[in-house]
Amino acid sequence: MPENNALEMNLDGLGKIEIAPEVIEVIAGIAASEIDGVAMMRGNFATGVVERLGKKHHGKGIRVDLSDNQIKIDVYCILNFGVSIPKVAQSIQENVRQALYNMTGLETDEVNIHIVNINFETQKEEQQNPVVE
16 A cells, blocks of 8 residues: 555654554444434445345445545445435534544545435335334
8 A cells, every 4th residue: 555644643753653544434434324314325246245244344335535635535325215415414524524533633625425325214114113102
């Protein structure tokens, strides 16, 4: 992996710390999944097969671009039907940005949210099992 200044930190002459882009993917993936309204992250066929075998892939649906000493993150997610897309997207952006800063000390330049689908399963479950008050 080529060195990238955006992911390298020096601590008072103790040495340097390098953070792999995969670490950023995992942190961003978990932070995005924590938001209410996010049904799941978009993955590809390979991540689907791996998850069926019992291993969770926390970096799925995240693309990290580390060019020009900037950190740009693209989040590809599926939202639940009925949520406010702008509010959920903004919550994802804020949570990803804050989680990365808290865990790594790195500032992100962009957190772009891509809504790739809407999950209607929760709506079907609510219709089949109405809430009785």
